[in-house]
Amino acid sequence: MVIGSITPLISLLNPETGVPRNASNLIIGNETIQIPGLQHDVTIIQDRYGVYHIYAQDNHDLFLALGFIQAKNRLFELELFKLTAMGELANMLGSGYYNYDRFQTMTGAPLTAQRDWNAIVSNMSVNSTDYLTYQAVTAYSQGINDYINYSESHNLLPFEFNLLDYKPGYWSPVDTFAVQEYMIQTLEFSDDSILYSLLSYKIGSLVNDLITPFSPIPQFYYGGYNGTPNQYVLSMSENTYPINATVASLAVSIAKMWDPLHLFPPNPTDHSNEWVVSGNRTATGKPILVGGPVLGFSLPSIWFQVQLVDPHFDVYGVVLPGAPIIVIGYNEHIGWTLTDTQAISWGTFFFVQNVVNGTYLWNGTYQPVKSYIVNGFRVNWTNLGPILDQNGSTAIVMDWLGNMFTNDIGAILNIMNATNWKQFSSDLEIWKAPYQNFAFADINDTIADISPAYYPIFSSTNAVPYNPNAIMPGNGTQYISGSIPYSMVPHAVNPSDGFIVSSNQRQVGPAYPYWFGDTMTPSPGFRAMLEESYLRTHTDLTITDMMNLQSHNYTDYEAVMAVPYMLKYMAGYQNATVESALSMLSSWNYSMDVNSRAASVWFFTYMYLFNEIFHTFFKDHGVFPEYRDILNVTGMGGSFPNSIGIASFDLDMAHMIINDSAYPFSNQSMTNLTASAMIKAMDYLESEYPSGNYTWGHFYGFVFPSLLGISQLSVGPLPRGGDYNTPNDASGVGPYNWPSGGQSFTMILNFANLSDSYGVYPGGQSENPASPLYSNYINYWINGEYLPLIFYPSASSFPSKSIMDTTTLEVIQ
Incomplete structure (x- = not known):
């Protein structure tokens, strides 16, 4: 959220409204607070690292206390997420956010949030999961509102509200479901199908070579099916619906209005890691679970670290703003972490429909369009979803699976109390979206991974359906006829290899009997290849080994695969600049270390080679310049400014280098293409650093922006x-x-002794810039270090040396 333009520095230094006032309001030491709604007193211990441990006597008080303590530390973040999710940012930030609010409202997120909450209320008397959800969300909402009242009465509102002349609104359960919808959007909401159709419109069947149905590079498929491609699935993947000029124009319009505030970065951010190792490969004989989901950074972080304890729960991990659930974490029996999947177009599908005079055509008859007024905007829906844009009678409609009812909150609440794999996997059967890999381990030596979701099965009145990863006909000839059975979703339990890796690579191979997307996103799989290779060749693994693999192994596995081939066919090339580059690459260990010059040479050679091949190809086929602003794709997942990443392009690049041929994208030899790229890369590096000090650390690192920008x-x-x-x-x-x-949030769980587990996220528990807990974890994270995860079952068992302070929430007598 870049709103820095409306908050000048002078306002931050204002002693009445800015950071100095926040500093004066910081409470150091123990305190007792009386708040309404509690049934029993609650003890909240903040450990020496700033993590909160909440000890309550029932679920109501537990989740109320979570809402209160999270709001105490993150009230502005909560409000910002709520307004973002509900399409109401302009209420706080002004008319400049009109386009975002309109887009968010048009996606259906506010409507879906209200509908989901209504479903919970309707079902809670007959469904125990819905009742638990109702209980947790209502108590959590009350806790946030109790803190709003407390902060206003004690003049403790975060300074951002004073700067913006805005007061936070009370939290409602609908807001929690809206935030859930927003998080599904950040993970599972994409215009990839729009871009795919536009490429197909320009280059025809060559799109099947550019964005292949299956990887041209061997992959590690944790769910199996690594065999001969299923011919029906292959035919479906290569059968793209032909769009006309009118539809192409609408597609361009939608691509340009997509994500008007750039809240979803214009490149894949889903580069998460997770693997789990069984006891027969560890030094202790017990499993180790490792996770590191990639998300955008901010101060405060998106994560808030807590332990929740009452007679029903004893669970540790991280929660998101506005949702009373441990998304990633563990209890005394099991642990889990999440990564995004490579599956089915991010759950976002687009159809061309005929819409005339408030009706749409489906199966030969016209049906009435449903119209809603939300946030002052009109939202029109057909049977498939919201109408995004229209030209005459031609409309593009979005069917986004985030708009389908899914009680993810209830699913997580259940797994927070699960004790084994059977219970854990059963609890996830109600999970519909977003598409996630859940890595699992337990104290009984079970390791597993599963990708639960509603994976649609597309049917057609034609012999073979059109490719769902492109725009489809919306007249009833192509439709969703069901979903992949839960027993067939990608999963693995106690594999003979003794480990599972699910780091965004495709989960199932080409022999899988269902259509499961293509190679377009989110990851080309090189990280998973590195992790799989390491785990396969090592035994007696320790926690330290896992820390080093996750945080200190800077090996670029694509370079491992490609650079030897580049050196082979470039040998003897007569050019001083090329010879200099080859000299560095020939002695390189493939590590993207901050002190390595060869790392910079590899990266920029790769990027210029990428452009030499694909950008030239796009110019020759009319993709550039017409679509450049929406399809400015570059290598390494879009690592250049103002570019996007498409995973299949990086797979294509590795395949071309290994096979010494750029056909059908270029008729030039790889030798000449690579020489040109090396010369451009070296010219750039030497112009930037004439001294020759163009080490990788000058180009790669991280920024942690404040929410205020x-x-x-x-x-x-x-x-x-x-x-x-x-x-x-x-x-x-x-x-x-x-x-x-x-x-x-990097987390390593040791199932030989869960008290010897570690994790860290780059940020701090407090959103207050004056607090020592605002950004105190960043240096640990940058240095690849971890903090102990302190896990005690009761307040009385907590050693005093590990306590920073204690807050007692008291019942009002």
């Missing part, structure tokens, strides 16, 4: 090793010219 409240850039293909990965540079997203 103000540099004085931000941290960075801070150099760190890695790149798009390494476990410490990021791509894109956004407005900062440095990555502002990465491993958002």
Whole structure:
């Protein structure tokens, strides 16, 4: 959220409204607070690292206390997320946010949030999961509102509200479901199908070579099916619906209005890592689980770290703004972490429909369009979803799976109390979206991974359906006829290999009997290849080994695969600049270390080679310049400014280098193409650093921006090793010219002794810039270090040396 333009620095220094006032309101030490709504007193211990441990006597008080303590530390963040999710940012930030509010409202998110909450209320008397959800969300909402009242009565409102002359509104359960919808959007909301159709419109069947149905590079498919491609699925993937000029024009319009505030970075951010190792490969004989989901960075962080304890729960992990659930974490029996999947177009599908005079055509008859007024905007829906744009009678309609009812909150509440794999997997059966890989381990030596979701099955009145990863006909000839059975969703339990890796690579191979998307997003799989290779070749693994693999292994596995081939066919090339580049690459260990010059040579050679091939191809076929502003794709997941990343292009690049041929995208030899790219890369590096000190640390690192978008409240850039293909990965540079997203919460669970587990996120527990807990975890994260996860079952068992302070929430007598 870049709103720095309306908050000048002078306002931040105002002693009445700015940071100094916040500093004076910081409470150091123990305190007792009386708040309404509690049934029993609650003890909240803040450990020496700033993590909160909430000890309550029932679920109501537990979730009320969570809402209160989270609001105490993150009230402005909560309000900002709520307004963003509900399409009401202009209420706080002014008319400049009109287009975003309109777009968010048009997606249906506010409507879906209200509908989902209504479903919970209707079903809670007959469905125990819905009742638990109702209980948790209502108590959590009350806790947030109790803190709003407390902060106003004690003049403790965060300074941002004073700067913006805005007061927070009370929280409602609908707001929680809206935030859930927003998080589904950040993970599972994409215009990829729009871009795919536009490419197909320009280059025809060559799109099947550019964005292949299956990877041309061997992959590790954790869910199996690595065999001969299923011919029906292959035919479907290559059968793209032909759009006309009118539809193409609408597609361009939608691509340009997509994400008007650039809240979803214009490149894949889903570069998460997760793997789980069984006891037969560890030094202790017990499993180790490792996770690191990639999300955008901010101060405060998106994560808030807590332990929740009452007679029903004893669970530790991280929660999101506005949702009373441990999204990633563990209890005394099991642990889990999440990554995004490579599946089915991010759950966002587009159809061409005929819309005339408030009706739409479906199966030969016209049906009435449903019209809603939300946030002052008119939203029109057909049977498939909201109408995004229309020209005459031709409309493009979006069917986004985030608009389908899914009680993800209830699913997570249940797994927070699960004790084994059978219970855990059963609890996730109601999970519909977003598409996520859940890695699992337990104290009984079970390891597993599963990708639960509603994966649609597309049917057609034609012999073979059209490719769902492109715009489809919306007249009834192509439709969703069901979903992949839960027993067939990608999963693995206790594999003979003794490990599972699910780091955004495709989960199932080409022999899988259902259409499951293509190679377009989110990851080309090089990180998973590195992790799989390491785990396959190592035994007696320790927590330290896992820390080093996750945070210190800067090996670019695409370079491991490609550079030897480049050296082979470039050998003897007569050019001093090329010879200099080859000299560095020939002695390189493939590590993207901050002190490596060869790392810079590889990266920029790759990027210029990418442009030599694909940008020239696009110019020759009319994609550029017409679509450049919406399809400015570059290598390494869009690691150049103002560019996007498409995973299949990086797979194509590796395949071309390995096979010494750029056909059908270029008729030039790879030798000449690579020589040209090396010369451009070296010219650029030497012009930037004439002294020759063009080490990788000058180009790669991280920025941690404040929610206000103000540099004085931000941290960075801070150099760190890695790149798009390494476990410490990021791509894109956004407005900062440095990555502002990465491993958002790295966690390593030791099932030999869960008390010897570790985790860290880059940020701090407090949103208050005057607090020592505002950004105190960043240096640990940058240095690849971890903090102990302190886990005690009761307040009385908590050692005093580990306590920073204690807050008692008292019942009002």
